[in-house]
Amino acid sequence: MRVWRMLNWEGRAGAIVLAALVLMALLAPWIAPGDPLAITGEPMLRPSASGAHILGTDRLGRDVFAGLLHGTRTTLLVACFSAAVALIVGSVVGTLAGYLGGLADTVLMRMTEAFQTVPAFLLALAAISVTGPSVPTLIFAISLGTWTQAARVTRAEVLSLRERDFVAAARTLGMRPLEIAFREVLPNAFGPTASLAAISVAAAILIEAALSFLGFGDPNRVTWGSMIAEGRTVLRAAPYLSIVPGIALVVTVLGVHLLGRGLSRTERLQP
Amino acid sequence: MPPLVSFFLRRLATALPVLFVLLVGSFLLLEAASGDAVDSYVARSGSMDAEQIARLRQEWGLDQGPAYRFKAYASALARGDLGWSTAFERPVASVILERLPVTLMLMGVATALAFFLGSLLGVVAGADPGSFRDRFLSTSSLALYAVPGFWLGLVLIVIFAVDLRWLPIGGIESVASGKTGLARVADIGAHLILPVASLAMVYLALYLRLMRDRMSEIWRDPFVNALKARGLSRGRIVWRHVARNAVLPVVTMLGLQAAAMLGGSVVVESVFAIPGFGRLAAEAVARRDTPLLLGVILCSAITVIIVNLLVDLAYGKLDPRLRVGR
Numbered sequence: 001m002r003v004w005r006m007l008n009w010e011g012r013a014g015a016i017v018l019a020a021l022v023l024m025a026l027l028a029p030w031i032a033p034g035d036p037l038a039i040t041g042e043p044m045l046r047p048s049a050s051g052a053h054i055l056g057t058d059r060l061g062r063d064v065f066a067g068l069l070h071g072t073r074t075t076l077l078v079a080c081f082s083a084a085v086a087l088i089v090g091s092v093v094g095t096l097a098g099y100l101g102g103l104a105d106t107v108l109m110r111m112t113e114a115f116q117t118v119p120a121f122l123l124a125l126a127a128i129s130v131t132g133p134s135v136p137t138l139i140f141a142i143s144l145g146t147w148t149q150a151a152r153v154t155r156a157e158v159l160s161l162r163e164r165d166f167v168a169a170a171r172t173l174g175m176r177p178l179e180i181a182f183r184e185v186l187p188n189a190f191g192p193t194a195s196l197a198a199i200s201v202a203a204a205i206l207i208e209a210a211l212s213f214l215g216f217g218d219p220n221r222v223t224w225g226s227m228i229a230e231g232r233t234v235l236r237a238a239p240y241l242s243i244v245p246g247i248a249l250v251v252t253v254l255g256v257h258l259l260g261r262g263l264s265r266t267e268r269l270q271p
Numbered sequence: 272m273p274p275l276v277s278f279f280l281r282r283l284a285t286a287l288p289v290l291f292v293l294l295v296g297s298f299l300l301l302e303a304a305s306g307d308a309v310d311s312y313v314a315r316s317g318s319m320d321a322e323q324i325a326r327l328r329q330e331w332g333l334d335q336g337p338a339y340r341f342k343a344y345a346s347a348l349a350r351g352d353l354g355w356s357t358a359f360e361r362p363v364a365s366v367i368l369e370r371l372p373v374t375l376m377l378m379g380v381a382t383a384l385a386f387f388l389g390s391l392l393g394v395v396a397g398a399d400p401g402s403f404r405d406r407f408l409s410t411s412s413l414a415l416y417a418v419p420g421f422w423l424g425l426v427l428i429v430i431f432a433v434d435l436r437w438l439p440i441g442g443i444e445s446v447a448s449g450k451t452g453l454a455r456v457a458d459i460g461a462h463l464i465l466p467v468a469s470l471a472m473v474y475l476a477l478y479l480r481l482m483r484d485r486m487s488e489i490w491r492d493p494f495v496n497a498l499k500a501r502g503l504s505r506g507r508i509v510w511r512h513v514a515r516n517a518v519l520p521v522v523t524m525l526g527l528q529a530a531a532m533l534g535g536s537v538v539v540e541s542v543f544a545i546p547g548f549g550r551l552a553a554e555a556v557a558r559r560d561t562p563l564l565l566g567v568i569l570c571s572a573i574t575v576i577i578v579n580l581l582v583d584l585a586y587g588k589l590d591p592r593l594r595v596g597r
Contacts, residue, residue, distance in 0.1 A: 110288040110289060110292060111292055113285075113289045114288075114289045114290075114292035114293050114296070114572075116530065117289060117293070117530060117572040117575045117576055118293065118530065118568055118571060118572050118575075119530045119531060119533045119534030119537075119571055119575075120530070120531070120534055121531075121534030121535070121537055121538075122533070122534055122537065122552055122567065122568055122571060123568075125537070125552055125553070125556050125564070126300055126556075126564055126565075126568060128556065129304070129555075129556040129559070129561070129564060130300060130303045130304055202417070206419050209419055209421075209422075210419065210421060210537075210538045213421055213538060214537075214538060214541060214553050214557075215557070216556065228421075228422055228425065232425060232542075235425065235428065235429060235433065236433055239425075239429040239433070242422070242425050242429075243425075243426060243429070246419070246422035246425070246426070249419055249422065250414075250417050250418050250419070250422075251417075253417035253418075253419075254413070254414060254417035257413060257416065257417060258413070261413075
């Protein structure tokens with residue numbers, strides 16, 4: 001509640017949108033029971049043409065509304081986990097590079113730069129081509145291209161923290177370097193990194209959607225990207241089949257951005 | 272040594288370790304992929320018995336240890352040999368060289384559009400922070416920033432190619448139209464409008480916001496008050512002083528976004544069936560052509576490095592404090 005009162009209208013709008021999406025994801029098996037990939041009606045029903053299919057059916061007769069609901073689960077699952085992995089890996093690498101300095105810093109930062117020169121989307125494609133598509137491999141593939149920003153931000157913050165008095169105090173107490181880096185410096189450096197969370201989640205949503213649009217998503221799950229791709233084959237006859245899941249994508253990413261901006265405006269929310 | 276030469280040498284020195292990491296990474300990927308060059312050769316040539324296959328492996332050095340294979344791979348790359356594309360039955364390098372110009376053109380036009388229109392609208396919004404037009408442009412850019420390029424492409428196709436029939440639905444030029452000279456340029460231009468728009472919009476929104484946010488900070492700087500006190504016109508302050516100072520972070524972002532835009536071109540080119548470099552990546556994965564995929568990755572990394580080099584040179588032109596070689 002305290003956080004809610006501190007948010008501006010942007011943050012509140014984002015929070016409401018995301019809460020609704022989380023609810024949709026959690027309740028999907030009850031609102032639209034059964035396999036969303038199952039054929040449940042006549043193919044290519046227009047939206048609101050039939051009471052049983054609010055948003056109509058696709059080329060094969062699968063319910064669009066059920067796909068949309070179950071797609072929320074895949075989208076949020078993959079996006080949240082890959083953003084979390086990216087932030088954790090990035091902040092560990094950034095802390096090591098910034099605190100240890102010297103050769104470790106040089107090696108780690110050159111690796112970070114190498115990852116940054118390759119487009120995140122290409123890295124994800126390459127990883128998927130080796131591992132094959134499934135939810136865990138998608139999370140791995142997406143975070144492979146998105147951890148670098150967190151590493152750079154954490155490193156910059158660690159560099160400014162490591163000369164502070166509390167670090168010197170920890171050293172005089174006899175703490176080992178890695179202990180200081182991870183128990184003292186990293187928790188204090190995590191604030192700016194955490195503010196990257198919204199950007200990371202949004203990037204992950206878009207990469208996952210693009211991957212599954214190209215047919216490299218988990219084939220056993222409905223995703224918004226695969227629904228857009230499916231609708232594309234009948235774009236002339238039924239453009240809404242591609243447009244509806246795309247609107248869901250836009251609303252989700254917008255909600256994440258709004259909440260992220262709202263949170264970053266509330267000063268000193270970080271511990 | 273002339274400053275420009277020493278600048279290039281210094282940049283090369285920082286790029287080499289990066290390229291080495293990429294080399295190791297792509298070698299590991301090649302090792303992790305199922306099947307090797309001999310397998311794909313056998314698949315192509317049809318029948319071959321086990322003895323012949325073993326002899327071929329020995330001839331190509333594939334029965335040696337990973338250190339030997341890595342050395343062979345690295346020396347082949349150094350000679351510009353990116354390997355053999357199994358999907359296209361041609362050397363990877365020639366496939367990539369054929370596809371690269373289209374994508375560079377697409378990216379160049381999209382970057383120019385996003386940069387000029389984005390920063391122009393950013394100046395319009397940032398000239399008067401908090402005004403109605405500022406709030407309108409800022410909110411629209413936030414919404415635009417959330418739109419995935421490939422989906423925007425489909426929506427534009429539905430509106431402008433299917434319904435209105437104003438623009439072609441895909442491809443890079445009309446097939447067998449026999450057009451030459453200016454007519455051909457106009458034809459390619461018409462084919463580029465929708466892909467460029469789908470690729471550029473996200474960056475346009477980003478540059479707009481960046482420009483606007485930076486300008487609203489600069490307005491609070493004391494030097495702006497000094498300019499007002501000297502009696503400069505508002506337009507002159509906005510364009511010559513506030514906007515000029517605010518454009519630097521946008522130029523920095525231009526370099527940082529080069530990689531992202533190259534990634535975006537993979538999907539946009541697939542949507543518009545453009546035979547470009549980006550779509551090659553998707554084709555390589557779909558057709559299990561690992562050497563081609565690695566070639567695409569290495570070439571896009573080199574493209575990104577070169578773009579960043581150019582951005583740094585432009586940066587010196589814009590900001591005399593950072594002029595190269597000082």
